[in-house]
Amino acid sequence: MPGIWETHMNFSQRSRSFVKTIAVVLALALPTALAISSADARVGGGFSSGSRGSRTYTAPPSTSTAPGSTSQFNRTYTQPGAGMNSAASAPARGGLFGRGGGFLGGLAAGFLGAGLLGMLFGGGLFGGLGGLSSILGLILQIVLVVFVVRLAMSWWQRRNAPPQAAYAGADVGPGPQPNYRSGLGGFGFGANNAPLEIQPADYEAFERLLGDIQTGWSNEDVAKLHTLATPEMVSYFEKDLAENRARNAVNKVTNVKLLQGDLAEAWREGATDYATVAMRFALTDKTVDRNTGAIVAGSEQPTEVTEVWTFARRPGGAWELSAIQQTN
Numbered sequence: 001m002p003g004i005w006e007t008h009m010n011f012s013q014r015s016r017s018f019v020k021t022i023a024v025v026l027a028l029a030l031p032t033a034l035a036i037s038s039a040d041a042r043v044g045g046g047f048s049s050g051s052r053g054s055r056t057y058t059a060p061p062s063t064s065t066a067p068g069s070t071s072q073f074n075r076t077y078t079q080p081g082a083g084m085n086s087a088a089s090a091p092a093r094g095g096l097f098g099r100g101g102g103f104l105g106g107l108a109a110g111f112l113g114a115g116l117l118g119m120l121f122g123g124g125l126f127g128g129l130g131g132l133s134s135i136l137g138l139i140l141q142i143v144l145v146v147f148v149v150r151l152a153m154s155w156w157q158r159r160n161a162p163p164q165a166a167y168a169g170a171d172v173g174p175g176p177q178p179n180y181r182s183g184l185g186g187f188g189f190g191a192n193n194a195p196l197e198i199q200p201a202d203y204e205a206f207e208r209l210l211g212d213i214q215t216g217w218s219n220e221d222v223a224k225l226h227t228l229a230t231p232e233m234v235s236y237f238e239k240d241l242a243e244n245r246a247r248n249a250v251n252k253v254t255n256v257k258l259l260q261g262d263l264a265e266a267w268r269e270g271a272t273d274y275a276t277v278a279m280r281f282a283l284t285d286k287t288v289d290r291n292t293g294a295i296v297a298g299s300e301q302p303t304e305v306t307e308v309w310t311f312a313r314r315p316g317g318a319w320e321l322s323a324i325q326q327t328n
Helices: 004-037 102-120 135-160 165-169 200-218 222-226 231-246
Strands: 249-269 272-289 295-298 303-313 320-326
Touching: 200 222, 200 249, 200 272, 200 303, 200 320, 222 231, 231 249, 231 320, 249 295
Parallel strands: none
Antiparallel strands: 249 272, 272 295, 272 303, 303 320
16 A cells, blocks of 8 residues: 555655646647737737638639638638538548548547547556656656647648638639729639629729728717618627727727738629729727727737628619638
8 A cells, every 4th residue: 555655755756747737738839829819909819710702712812912712710600512512421531531531531539539648647658658757858858748749730620611722723713803992803713603894883892891890880880880881790790899898998990091902703693793802901900998998909100901891782782791700
């Protein structure tokens, strides 16, 4: 029967192993938490939100304003369907952490389970192999745990992300469209979509919406936002505004100025017109305490942002904001 000192020593070893595990997890979580807390507080909160009709899961073409790719939607009401070039019905692949598991998936899962349990109960990550008590062994344990946890986090993100096969294999059409300020028409494409010409007045409406929506957001004027955006987008705005109120904060976006823009694509679905444009604009983005007015995030210094906005127009109606996508 172990003595009291041996029991105490084993407990201390388990405690140290537990603390090491917690430290590794916190080291991984802290950058993510900082990234989330420092996310832009402007309209959309730095997320990709909304819907682009049947092209919600298809990446818009790149333009000279936004030559890179766009982020997949973090928030959307649109569900992938058979007509959206979606991979929702495709069988899952094995891979490292695929649903089928695969050799590497089973090996990594077993390694993760055995290693973490070993650390928690005092045996070390390599407890089953005789243990490593040197500093080098500790470093190897931390590196391997970080590696395995990152793999697990990556798998979890892929599992919960919208299908991205449409982004990789989508037909993006004829490439960049004429400059946004040129007033030249865009061209719809796709077998089931009628061409849609964008007039100079439409471009002016897009630029005006850019400023009006930011103003409505800063004033927390939900009624005004309902006249400028689709009900789906307003629901996201209301959620974000409620979160700001819960933190006793208000986001103020001022001095919005369009610097450059391009039409990515324009098309018609049934009776609804869609236009997706890339816009680079300047703005002052700050969050202040609701009671004192003190700045709690952001600054008075203007910054530049590039986003891809999609607008929708129904028969007899005006253009409304239908989606905001972040650029990579």
